[in-house]
Amino acid sequence: MDADRLRQIADVAADSEAADGAAPIDEATWLALRNRPDDVAWWVTDEGFALVIGGDLSLAVRPSARERGVAGSLLADALAAYDGSLRAWSHADHPGAAKLAARHGFDRVRELWVMRRPGSKPTGPVALPEGVNIRSFHPKDEAELLRVNSESFHSHPEQGQMSASDFAERTGEPWFDPSGLLVAMRGGHMLGFHWTKQHSAALGEVYVVGVAPEAQGMGLGKALTRAGLDHLAGRGVSEVELYVESDNAAAIHVYDGLGFTHDDRDTHVMYARS
Known part of the structure; x- marks a missing residue:
């Protein structure tokens, strides 16, 4: 082309x-x-x-x-x-x-919500499980991040398929900032990550939050989300958006608690024909 x-x-x-x-x-x-x-x-x-x-x-x-x-x-x-x-x-x-x-x-088969919150709204404390710390991504973390992504999104039709070449494409985009890709580590073992994205001076995004199955139920997803929101607030964004499946009640409950809201006009619909 x-x-x-x-x-x-x-x-x-x-x-x-x-x-x-x-x-x-x-x-x-x-x-x-x-x-x-x-x-x-x-x-x-x-x-x-x-x-x-x-x-x-x-x-x-x-x-x-x-x-x-x-x-x-x-x-x-x-x-x-x-x-x-x-x-x-x-x-x-x-x-x-x-x-x-x-x-x-075509049949209507899937809905994806966009949820939004003010960038400056307080997020609350970042409470981490014992022995876990959050830091920015380093290239040496790539294999671990791909592992956590695969494990945490194994049933997701898009995100779960991210390969090393897909990751290279995304990190090669002008918007990529390694300081905004936060990883949760216990020793040298990754338990989760929050990949933030800044679209413009005013708009940020909770791009991907992934937590390894072994670390689920520890509150790590909320801690990573709060840490990423704090990072975007530090960059001065006035609004943060995210995308979530409309039937993912657990994730929506977490995002509601962090001040995200959804407007019916912010709904993406998938149609399929077989």
């Missing part, structure tokens, strides 16, 4: 985000476009695009070209190439996406 095609996709995506209030392409798709373009099947015009990576569809239409059948045409091309079996996220639960999904036999 050449630079002109990437600019075309970025231009449609920017117009869509400005109109809809949510980006139509997620981080994993952008990483693939920039680093592994051969993994992406694409249908791109000036009016819109459809991108497919491993059965996952991203589709957007420029606002000025909507209600003209562009989305249906792009989706039909993608479905024909993949024997009709695809998954797709609707960011911000767009009503147009719901209509398109129903028209083409």
Whole structure:
């Protein structure tokens, strides 16, 4: 995929985000476009695009070209190439996406919430289990972090699949700051981590919090989350966001207690067609 095609996709995506209030392409798709373009099947015009990576569809239409059948045409091309079996996220639960999904036999199968809190809101004390300390990531920690990630997200469809090359892609992004990747250690053994992300001067993110099964039930997840929030507050962000599965009641309970709230408009929906 050449630079002109990437600019075309970025231009449609920017117009869509400005109109809809949510980006139509997620981080994993952008990483693939920039680093592994051969993994992406694409249908791109000036009016819109459809991108497919491993059965996952991203589709957007420029606002000025909507209600003209562009989305249906792009989706039909993608479905024909993949024997009709695809998954797709609707960011911000767009009503147009719901209509398109129903028209083409997609079912609503998953919801992801965005939760938010003020960056300056106090988090409370970081209470650590005995013998555990939290420090910033060092390159020598990579193997341990990948182990903890695999163990703590073994059933998660995206995060649990993070490989060494995936980790290298993310740490190679301009936003990566090793001081914001906090690891909980007992001796030389990692028990958990909190990877924070700073999108801008004003916006931070609880990017990933992982706790090894052996350390669950010790309050380490909450301690790591508080430590990461303190780090982002020190960077001066005014808002912190996070993403959580809508049916993960235990995680939502923790985030509620830390001052995060969810607005129904901040819901991402996955549709699937088999």
